[in-house]
Amino acid sequence: MLTVNDLHATVGGAEILKGLSLDVPAGEVHAIMGPNGAGKSTLSYVLTGRGGYDVTSGSATLDGEDLLALDPNERAARGVFLSFQYPLEIPGVPALTFIRTALNAQKKARGEDEIAAPAFLKLAREKAAALKIDFEMLKRPLNVGFSGGEKKRMEILQMAILSPRMLILDETDSGLDIDALKIVAAGVNALRAPDRAMLVITHYQRLLDYIRPDRVHVLAGGRIVASGGPELALELEREGYDKYARAA
Amino acid sequence: MNLGQAIRDRDVAELPGKRDEDWRWTDLRGLIRVVPEPSAPVDPRDVGQGPFEHLVSDSYVIANGRDDVRIAVGPGEAATIALRLLARGAGAHTSRVEVHVAAGGRLTLLETYEGDTGGYVAHAALAIRLDDGAAMERIVLAADGAEGVSVSEAEVQLGAQADYGQSVLLSGARRQRVETRVAHPGGGAKLRLDGVYLLADKRHADLTTVVTHQGTDGVTMQMAKGVVRDQSRGIFQGRIVVAEGADRTDARMEHHALILSDRAEVDAKPELEIYADDVACSHGNTVGALDEDALFYARQRGIPDAEARALLTEAFIGEVIDRIGHEGAREIVRNWAAERLKG
Numbered sequence: 280m281l282t283v284n285d286l287h288a289t290v291g292g293a294e295i296l297k298g299l300s301l302d303v304p305a306g307e308v309h310a311i312m313g314p315n316g317a318g319k320s321t322l323s324y325v326l327t328g329r330g331g332y333d334v335t336s337g338s339a340t341l342d343g344e345d346l347l348a349l350d351p352n353e354r355a356a357r358g359v360f361l362s363f364q365y366p367l368e369i370p371g372v373p374a375l376t377f378i379r380t381a382l383n384a385q386k387k388a389r390g391e392d393e394i395a396a397p398a399f400l401k402l403a404r405e406k407a408a409a410l411k412i413d414f415e416m417l418k419r420p421l422n423v424g425f426s427g428g429e430k431k432r433m434e435i436l437q438m439a440i441l442s443p444r445m446l447i448l449d450e451t452d453s454g455l456d457i458d459a460l461k462i463v464a465a466g467v468n469a470l471r472a473p474d475r476a477m478l479v480i481t482h483y484q485r486l487l488d489y490i491r492p493d494r495v496h497v498l499a500g501g502r503i504v505a506s507g508g509p510e511l512a513l514e515l516e517r518e519g520y521d522k523y524a525r526a527a
Numbered sequence: 528m529n530l531g532q533a534i535r536d537r538d539v540a541e542l543p544g545k546r547d548e549d550w551r552w553t554d555l556r557g558l559i560r561v562v563p564e565p566s567a568p569v570d571p572r573d574v575g576q577g578p579f580e581h582l583v584s585d586s587y588v589i590a591n592g593r594d595d596v597r598i599a600v601g602p603g604e605a606a607t608i609a610l611r612l613l614a615r616g617a618g619a620h621t622s623r624v625e626v627h628v629a630a631g632g633r634l635t636l637l638e639t640y641e642g643d644t645g646g647y648v649a650h651a652a653l654a655i656r657l658d659d660g661a662a663m664e665r666i667v668l669a670a671d672g673a674e675g676v677s678v679s680e681a682e683v684q685l686g687a688q689a690d691y692g693q694s695v696l697l698s699g700a701r702r703q704r705v706e707t708r709v710a711h712p713g714g715g716a717k718l719r720l721d722g723v724y725l726l727a728d729k730r731h732a733d734l735t736t737v738v739t740h741q742g743t744d745g746v747t748m749q750m751a752k753g754v755v756r757d758q759s760r761g762i763f764q765g766r767i768v769v770a771e772g773a774d775r776t777d778a779r780m781e782h783h784a785l786i787l788s789d790r791a792e793v794d795a796k797p798e799l800e801i802y803a804d805d806v807a808c809s810h811g812n813t814v815g816a817l818d819e820d821a822l823f824y825a826r827q828r829g830i831p832d833a834e835a836r837a838l839l840t841e842a843f844i845g846e847v848i849d850r851i852g853h854e855g856a857r858e859i860v861r862n863w864a865a866e867r868l869k870g
Contacts, residue, residue, distance in 0.1 A: 371842025
């Protein structure tokens with residue numbers, strides 16, 4: 280699925296990723312943990328093609344296809360989805376309109392038929408109910424005036440509707456209380472599938488109690504400095520990042 | 528200075544220009560060397576149909592300044608009326624329109640400026656009067672030609688408890704200006720004064736408003752937005768004056784503009800002049816590019832760049848268009864705006 284090899288990237292001239300390598304096979308959930316400033320968000324933006332994040336060397340491929348050569352929307356159409364740490368507010372665009380526009384744009388890029396309005400509404404209604412999102416909220420401009428928890432739920436809703444193959448969750452637990460966290464985690468877990476992979480980026484172990492990873496990687500100083508099973512997350516929770524920060 | 532008179536007298540010395548504070552960005556005196564000959568009459572069979580005419584029972588057409596118009600709505604009556612001001616050719620002309628809505632009356636006025644490709648110079652003066660408790664919504668679609676010079680000036684006098692809403696849509700011209708001056712008596716009267724300018728090529732549009740709150744307990748809500756591209760220029764001048772003693776005035780002004788190219792320009796002058804003590808007044812003014820973060824967010828969801836830009840720009844303007852009360856007119860305006868935003 281996702282293969283990142285010796286990736287170097289700069290932001291505003293400063294090198295943030297310094298030879299990051301990572302392999303996330305289909306069907307697996309990998310967690311990326313690390314201290315603040317380690318390059319966690321940079322990794323998510325480099326993989327999704329945000330402007331201002333320049334790859335200087337290395338590669339990132341999805342099922343062998345060079346992701347870095349594609350526009351952000353082309354990567355999305357190939358199935359790459361980023362759940363933002365701080366989801367954007369889109370004033371004037373109802374959530375339903377935004378999601379349908381995105382879904383149809385992806386379908387068009389893949390040469391599939393667009394989804395008709397009634398079928399889309401049915402799909403949105405079904406997925407919203409599963410995430411305990413009031414359907415009326417979807418008629419309001421996307422994320423405008425939504426609470427932190429509501430915004431995160433909207434991210435998961437978009438994920439559920441767009442049905443991506445490679446999911447990147449950037450600090451999805453930030454700003455969530457425990458009830459919201461459980462709902463969001465259940466939404467994410469419902470998307471676990473043999474043909475999907477997930478990269479869960481988080482500072483705290485808490486989220487991983489609910490979204491159980493197959494592998495845990497420690498990102499420090501722009502590189503993966505340690506990898507292990509779920510027990511590694513617990514160790515980090517107990518002992519902190521100090522020894523890895525020093526290693527980096 | 529009276530622009531209509533200057534045009535009728537063909538007296539360029541009397542045209543407003545740089546030295547007039549309210550006209551410094553729309554300098555007609557510097558632009559017009561000679562006021563053209565009076566515009567020729569337009570064959571009445573040749574005026575076609577206006578964008579709103581299918582929505583109304585009554586329609587008035589002023590072509591090249593011929594025939595002044597008086598619109599009167601009696602006490603308790605309701606009317607939806609189209610007013611079309613047509614400019615054809617390269618002549619000069621002026622028009623006068625009087626509108627009176629009696630107590631308890633309701634008027635929806637769907638006003639259009641429809642220009643051809645000629646280098647005309649056109650001026651319209653509107654005198655609008657609402658008696659106590661009257662309501663009016665004025666929607667102005669100013670679709671002038673690229674070479675025209677078109678100025679519309681409205682004086683609006685509100686009665687107590689009157690409710691006046693206005694939405695002006697401008698697509699620019701060689702010079703285009705829609706100015707509205709409102710005498711606001713307070714007394715529970717409500718004013719909404721919205722505007723949108725959508726400019727491309729070398730077009731110029733000027734949205735100017737002056738509201739004077741003269742009594743207590745008046746409300747003014749103003750939202751103006753603009754999108755400029757290519758080498759176009761948008762101007763917003765909004766002044767709200769709260770006279771001494773006009774306490775408990777609630778006045779909010781917002782102007783936001785998107786500049787989509789390096790060579791486009793926006794000049795904005797929002798002004799609050801407050802001489803009363805107990806008021807709630809605010810203004811906000813922003814001019815900038817499309818939000819790159821929002822753009823990336825949309826693209827990350829699969830929406831291609833051009834489509835994402837169009838979506839965000841339409842949404843930006845949509846906030847103003849959504850405030851139009853007349854549903855049929857609102858959808859026509861929305862489509863008109865979407866057409867203009869296609870780069």
